[in-house]
Amino acid sequence: MNMSGKSAYDVLYERGFIEQVTDEEPIQSLLEKETVTCYIGFDPTAASLHIGSLVPIMSLVHMQRCGHSPIALVGGGTALIGDPSGKTEMRRILTRDEIDANAEAIKKQLSQYLDFGEGKALLLNNADWLAKLNYVEFLRDIGRCFSVNRMLAAESYRIRLETGLNFIEFNYMLLQSYDFYYLCKHYGCILQMGGNDQWGNIVAGIDLTRRLEEKKIYGMTFPLLTTSQGHKMGKTEKGTVWLDAALTTPYDYFQYWINTEDADVKRFLGLFTLLPVEEIKESEKLVDSELNMAKAVLAFEATKITHGQGAAIAAWGAAVNNFGLKPVSPNLFPSSSIPRTSADLDASAIPTVEKTRAELEGGIPAFELFYDVDLCASKGEARRLIVQGGAYVNGRQVEVFDEKIGEGNIENSEIHLRKGKKQHMVIRVS
RNA sequence: GGAGGGGUUCCCGAGUGGUCAAAGGGAGCAGACUGUAAAUCUGCCGGCGAAGCCUACGGAGGUUCAAAUCCUCCCCCCUCCA
Secondary structure, three states, X not given: OOOOOOOHHHHHHHOOOOOEEOOHHHHHHHHHHOOOEEEEEEOOOOOOOEHHHHHHHHHHHHHHHOOOEEEEEEOOOHHHOOOOOOOOOOOOOOOHHHHHHHHHHHHHHHOXXXXXXXXXXXXXXXXXXXXXXXXXHHHHHOHHHOOHHHHHHOHHHXXXXXXXXXXXXXXXXXXXXXXXXXXXXXXXXXEEEEEHHHHHHXXXXXXXXHHHHOOOOEEEEEOOOEOOOOOEOOEEOOEEOEOOOOOOOHHHHHHHHHOOOHHHHHHHHHHHOOOOHHXXXXXXXXXXXXXXXXXXXXXXXXXHHHHOHHHHHHHXXXXXXXXXXXXXXXXXXXXXXXXXXXXXXXXXXXXXXXXXHHHHOOXXXXXXXXXXXXXOOOHHHHHHHHHOOOEEEOOEEOOOOOOEEOHHHOEOOEEEEEEOOOEEEEEEEO
16 A cells, blocks of 8 residues: 555556456455565566566556565576567577576666665566476476466467467466466465466466465456557667667657657556656646647656656756747646756757867768768668758758758857757767 | 478568569658647658669579579478378
8 A cells, every 4th residue: 555545456457557357356455455476577688678668667666666565577587488479470599698698787777666675676587496497397397287278279379370389489388387386485476467468378377376386376467558559669760769778868768758649648647657647637638739748747757767857857958959848837747847947958968979170171961961970871861861851950951962061050069960850969069 | 201382671572584672561761731649641761972883582502694583402481291
């Protein structure tokens, strides 16, 4: 229970986290009355999590805030196998070293969201127990509890049966089930949560634990997010939106969220911010372009959670500067710490490259410059951009593809480049 | 192990000797319209400052003036049989 008197179940439910639960009533009362240890697995298949993992992360945050005891399980062991759920193709099998390195990085990342202080939350790696398993013993003790018939009926496998599924992937379910059993036995974990594609794996773990321990445990899944347009979350022109500031800058992260489609704003505020639901409901009254204020708050709060208040303010400042973002009125989202005036503007988050005066001497053809500062992936693309009228220098459209940009364009030691309406780049001249 | 079908550009997918940087769709980029939204319409969509050249149709060789297309070997995937 948190201060508001809401149980974790209520919180998760009203914020839109819950897609399916194994047993609604028992889970509700459990979360109301006891300190529940729950877990979610995170795949260390990359060195950073991306926003696809944000729903699970936020769910653990809420669990912790409500006084429960989350376990974030890094799947160092299961990643050696590769989860086939929701995939149409087998994924590349990573080496042990790659996975270990990724697991380490992900641990650090999760620490930004959850307090792993003594007794508050745990961060475990299933390689610690899975890697030690003995094949024959495992088959005898665990394998015998699984019905191949039932496994084949699982949604996650059925899709793959059409294109092919090999034995290593087929075993993934057993290992994840074993994780749940292991965490239940050794850590008292009785609830596993995850994306809805994990339903089959979660249920299998519950069955296994019932058979081995005669203990009833539970599962909860989250909706798999797509935007209202059915697009996958977290993909932009620059690729995946990562949680690591080195891979996706706070500025780009902020931009990703502020570009949320109208229809998704309310849902996303519930899932990706910690603002009270009552305030989020208020935002329903916003119509048309007023909705952009709610988007600004969403972007600000989401950036704050991942990158901190300072980075969020800087990203917001850059948005005010570049896009004329309007301040959010004080009576909207009173809990948000978004700046309400542009008085103390900090635009330092605009992407910047450094150049010396000497480099600009004589001028650089515009298309080369756009390529050089990474606004365009190739010179050809830069040429097309300019020809199509999408390139700007200090707000002025570039008309000739090889127009020389140089000292003459420096204003206040800066040259401001823009690609289309949204992508800005400042050249700071020293 | 045997028989058959496949592996094409970011993804799906057409192409089966020159007209192929490769149809079509999706994604993406830009423009118009807007509200940094959606929808719609238009243009673009391998690289190189033009001609032209280079790189690309699983991998390695070969045939040919010419190969994504034909031949040989290899790798991988699927289906049926064992």
